[in-house]
Amino acid sequence: MYDLYLTLRSVTPGQKGREALRRAGISCELLRAPRAIAPEGCAYALALRSRDRDRALEVLERAALRPEGLWLRGGAGSFERSGL
Amino acid sequence: MIYLDNAATTLQKPLQVARAVAEALRFCANPGRGGHAAAARAEQTLYRTRSLAARYFGLEPEQVCFTANATEGLNVALRSLIRPGDRVVISGLEHNAVTRTLAALGARTVPVTAPLFDGAAWTEAFAAALTPETRAAVCLQVSNVFGAVLPVEELGKLCRARNIPLVLDVSQSAGLLPVRPAAWGAAFTAMPGHKGLLGPMGTGLLLCRQRPEPLRFGGTGSRSLEQSMPPELPDRLEAGTPNVPGLAGLGAGLAWLLERDPEELRRTEGERLAAAVRGLRALGLPLWTGPGQTGVLSFRLPGWDCEEAAAAYGRAGVALRAGLHCAPLAHRSAGTLPEGTLRLSVSPFTTAADIRGFLAVTRRLLQK
Structure with a gap:
């Protein structure tokens, strides 16, 4: 059900972001980022619904968190990069 | 046992601490490495x-x-700031964790001294020592030998005004006195997790308000393709598998403290220390005490070697520490070299009966 992945460099900002999003009522999950969206090696991603995109980015900005990348998950596990 | 060696480590912990350690041992795998439960x-x-x-x-x-401990945190902080030949102003009460590290770095260390319990005099002495060529200042908040509280907030103001990075060692104060690195402008603040924060040994915290240089290099579970340590915190300093059970216990210790009134904790520990001071004074023993003293009291038994006295206390069921307490500079500043002192230190779990028991043993030893 989650089709938007916000990548973060490591687990701590991921956890901080998850907390901030959940406090704002935005449903999300913290995952190890699939390799396809982690070009520098291991990373974490906050997975959420694309309809929550703008509000989620606002919440993360208020928490001083800037995702590295924003990816839309397509069929068959493919990802397409989206602008921040 | 009457445990009065809390400045070395708090032995009595909230029950939740042991429970959290045990749960982590059973249910926690390696963090930041796998995606499983x-x-x-x-x-x-x-x-x-x-x-x-x-x-x-x-x-x-x-x-x-x-x-892993306050020493590691201080090593990171000092190695991040100091190069050979740098002038570093420190309090004359610092622990070897600071002085040995500075010596290894080839720093020009300038110890500042003042009467032990005179905060205004310490502030004045620091103000005079913080010259424009000073690279950093290092200060503990509470002396691990004498329990003297140093004016770190005032020192922070002095350092900010001169743009000098400040490193704080709050090993004896964290969990007891307010510690406010942001308000005080401290670049780095180091502490153990196993003393006033009531966590297990092998844990510590370094609070970073500027980017540190790592002491350890290795895997962080992030940016694995890059061969330099990640720039962001905390990953930059946390290479390798962390002490998850210990840190789970530290979390339980912090939660216990956050559930309590800090004023009440300070008042209770202050009463225990004051009772020890009154009792030792009534026996006419030499002791080092003064206004604001926190958690720690140094004293001597005339005619006794400090280590032999501590051993005698130990045989009588009282745990104290003797000697130089890894802080020869503090003893030099206070004039208590070469013998050192006997040191008593309290915790939230020290009872009035503990202090009465300690004083009863002291009276018996004096009769020998």
Whole structure:
């Protein structure tokens, strides 16, 4: 059900972001980022619904968190990069 | 046993601490490395401890870095700031964790001294020593030998005005006195997790308000293709598998402290220390005491070698520490070299009966 992945460099900002999003009522999950969206090696991603995109980015900005990348998950596990 | 060696480590901990350690041993895998439930649980456990520490010290979670002890934190802080030949102003009460590290770095160390319990005199002495060529200042908040409280807030103001980075060692004060690195402008603040924060040994915190240089290099579970350590905290300082059970226990210690009134904890510990001071004074023993004294009391038994006296206390069921307490500079500053002192130190779990028992043993030893 989650089709938007916000990548973060490591687990701590991921956890901080998850907390901030959940406090704002935005449903999300913290995952190890699939390799396809982690070009520098291991990373974490906050997975959420694309309809929550703008509000989620606002919440993360208020928490001083800037995702590295924003990816839309397509069929068959493919990802397409989206602008921040 | 009457345990009065809390400045070395608090032996009595809240029950929740042991429970958290045991749960982590059973249910937590390696955090930041796997996506399975046991790894995720470990990550949550560490983040909880980090967040509790951030709340306790008024910082953001990512500014809280886990270390093995205060010494490691001080090593990171000093190695991040100091180059050979740099002038570093320190209090004359610093521990070997500071002085040996500075010696290894080839710093020009300038110890500042003042009467032990005279905060205004310490501030004045620091103000005079903080010259424009000073690279950094290092100060403990509470002396691990004498329990004297140094004016770190005032020192922070002096350092800010002169643009000098300040490193704080809050090993004896964290968990007892307010520690506010952001308000005080401290670049780095180091502490153990196993003393006033009531966690297990092998844990510590380094609170970072500027970017440190790592002491350890290795895997962080992030940016694995890059061969330099990640720039962001806490990963920059946390290479290798962390002490998850210990840090789970530290989280339980922090939670215990956050549930309590800090004023009440300070009042109770202050009463215990004051009772010890009154009792030793009534026996006419030499002791080092003064206004604001916190947690720690040094004294001597005339005619006794300090180590032999501590051994005699130990045989009588009282745990004290004797000698130089890894702080020869403090003893030099206070004029208590070469013998050192006997040291008593209290915790939230020290009872009035403990102090009465200690004084009864002291009276018996004096009759020998």
